[in-house]
Amino acid sequence: MADFQRFVPGTSGFLRRGPSILARSRIDLWLLLPVLGIMALGLVVLYSGAGASQEAIDKQIARYSVAMLGMFFIAQINLRELERFVPLLYVIGVLLLVSVLLFGVGAKGAQRWLQIPGTPRFQPSELLKLVVPLTVAWYLAGRPRPPSFLHTLAAFVLVVIPVMLIAKQPDLGTSLLIGASGVFVIFFGGLLWRFVLLAIVAGTAALPALWMLMHDYQKQRVLTFLDPESDPLGAGWNIIQSKIAIGSGGLMGKGWLQGTQSHLDFLPETHTDFIFAVLAEEFGLLGILLLMFFYTFILIRGLIIAGKAQDPFSRMLAASLTLTFFVYLVVNIGMVSGLLPVVGVPLPLVSYGGTSAVTLMLSLGMLMSIRAQRTSKRMRRVK
């Protein structure tokens, strides 16, 4: 039977037991399923957070679709082959950031966008979220590991340049995330523990300097975070109202569309940065645990992919992207629940808004690509 099949012309590769469609599409089901879960839950909450707006849902679904396509596309690329273009991407990215500072447009006192006539405006810092970990991984992969002090320093410089440029826009949230993604690569590149310690000490020592460099509104956010009651109607309002929204949700929540904090305008930014509070108010702790379950799934899957990746470049990148995703989560939830200062970081894959969702999906696409690279290699070996 088997022999027969083997010799039927034109059927080789089709009837032969081999990589499934899923494997050939290079999609990782274990990453895709929680992402779909988060998106579904996200749409339900967004409908409420955006004030029962069908339009917001339609737009968000459109963004999700674009992001899905992006993820699928990235998953098809062998990142090793992309490696040689990384320095070029980095240079382009930094140049774009410089032009944002020179010609950028923006709102609310921040200059984050680049508008090339005839094209939709875009945010170069989003591009850097992917380029920075790629660049650092490329740099360290080509050097002996653990990296020497000089190489480590050089890697840090690669991180610090875009971080400073973005912080200057000012966009503290994004620069923080990008800085973290670069530092994670260095960490997984084998940075000696003593350097890790040194960095922590130096970082602590640098806090006062950072304080001096911060804008007034950023300082205000930190002060407000430390004592929100000091200005309950001003800067402390967001934190106080957000805590009330979460706390009043209780175990079961007030029910979909029933959140009083969300719907009576006590809670700010219900469809973007504070959407987590809407979830907490309307679906309670159970809703939150469901969301956290999906997130945990993604994080553990990401770490597994990193652990199984075969080459240093891939695994550094995979681990960094996973942990950056984690930082996203922690900064947003920490802010909304009053554990961290208010930093404008969206809740990954849930908050309304295009660029962040697309970038995140692209990074998940990279993870899928890395995983596919490993399996296809194994398949090749079997053959």
Add this chain to the structure above:
Amino acid sequence: MSWSNMNAKQRENDRFQLRLWVSLGVVLLVFVVLISRLVYLQIIQHEHYLTEAEDNRQQLQPIAPIRGLIYDREGRLLAGNRASHSVTLVPEQLWGGKRDVDATITQLQAIIDIDSNDIKRFKRRLRQPRKPYSSIPLRYRLNEQEIAKITVNQHALPGVRVEADLVRYYPFDDGFVHALGYVGRINDREIAHLDAVNYSDTHHVGKLGVEKYYEADLHGQVGYQTVETNARGRVLRVLESQEPIPGRNISLHLDAMLQQKAAQLMTGKRGAIVALDPKTGGVLAMVSAPSYGANQFVTGISSKDYGELRESDELPLFNRALRGRYPPASTVKPVIALAGIDSGMINRDYSIFDPGYYQLTEGGRLYRDWKEGGHGTVNLHKSIVESVDTYYYSIGHIMGNQPMTDYLGKFGFGKVTIADQPEALSAVLPTKIWKRSVRNASWFPGDSLNLSIGQGFLSATPLQLATMTMVMANKGEWHQVRMIKSMAGQTVTQVSEIGREDPLTLDNIELKRDSDWNKVHKAMVDVMHGRLGTARRSGANSSYQMAGKTGTAQIKGIKQDEEYDAEKVAERLRDHGLYVGWAPAKKPEIVVAVIVENGGGGSSAAAPLARQLFDFYLLGPSDG
């Protein structure tokens, strides 16, 4: 690939795997922290935050009750409520929030008058703790034109509102305030004493008089509505509501027309008139002159106007009817005469020869009669009709402090006799104990002589004189003296019927011989109608009989530190004219006490006013 190279690769891989495990540990640890935080907020602190969310969403809005109305005995409105508009600001709703307060005020000043006092008051309220999105009044009493101007410009004035409020209004403005009192804005001192819940939406409180005494009844019970509001304070819907219970209406014994007449008679004078209904004890009129308008106090009098009232040496703010302590002078003589004959210390036919003076001891000080040369032979009747001082020196000397003060006490001297005027004073009934404790001296025979003609230590308010006269006219029968006639339709004869504390109640006076009342009454009728009666001019040409007694109180002299103004001093040194009386003589319907400060003699200054009031009340305005 060499062995050592393989080894290095293995080491590197091990290091990487270790770091992944460390990362996983950190991730899980942080998740535990996050979830603990959420459990803390949503489970442990759930009740607290739920309450806060509800407090955010729901506002309990108090609704002030409508203040009870005050009517006179004929149902004429004495105190009502009318809408008053004020312009208010909600600082949070201004274009630039609180920073824009000054700019907005400047903007408003271009349209309507706002003076520095308004702004000062507004700024003070702005600094006080308040609910977000609650409005603060900037100016009260807008007129139609100002309301229109603000409304037209509303689009350029976010956060500026015109709010209507029901405020007290006194249709009879001048001349009634000393009888009714008034309401005014609640001040910080009063807030401490008021029921915070019941007054949560009330801005005014009774400050004086009837308005103050019946505050609890007039105010009513606050209502509320629970409304759902959004973060900008906009009311979305009413969740629950409870209507306020309006205050109770009150009718007074006061006769608005008589009151007006009395006030008009006192125009340009200083003094007081109190008229009572002897059948009930109700106050028919109570005037203290000069007076002032009560309406200006409701919405807030300007400090300049208030200063003028306060600084005026005519003392318009002073309620003479309730608080003016005057020597009653000869008006007490009928009571002293009764004291003599009823106590048995003086024979009913006791008479003296009056040379125009009296001496306690031979060659001692002369106590002069008002008439030089004296009245000749004087009996009790003549002593009242012609107001012979010498007769009273004599019987006062015989009686001593008691029983004179006993009998004066039975007629209400030294006591607050009115039930519902919180400001009333008791004045002074100089018993021996009083003199010992206040003056630290013994009672001397000379004191008795002064007391017998209503001078010396004795003092009484116009209200007390009217009360005394009422008891006299009623032949000893007491009624509770009061403003109130009925509350919410229920007749009130004593304030204890409506849950208030009665003033010290006095027993009806039972004389040993009832005919003694007639004896004194007859003399008081002859004061008005007798050939030599001191008030015969006021009693002449009347279709009814009246009874009365004049009095002329001497002024002891001006104070040393008073500014010297020859004309003014001369005027202020003149005697006070007093009169008490009732009419008709046999069947009293109205009792009047009149005091005209520095008016000269009682028969010329006070008695004619009383006659006009009698005529007005008994015969109607056409004859007056």
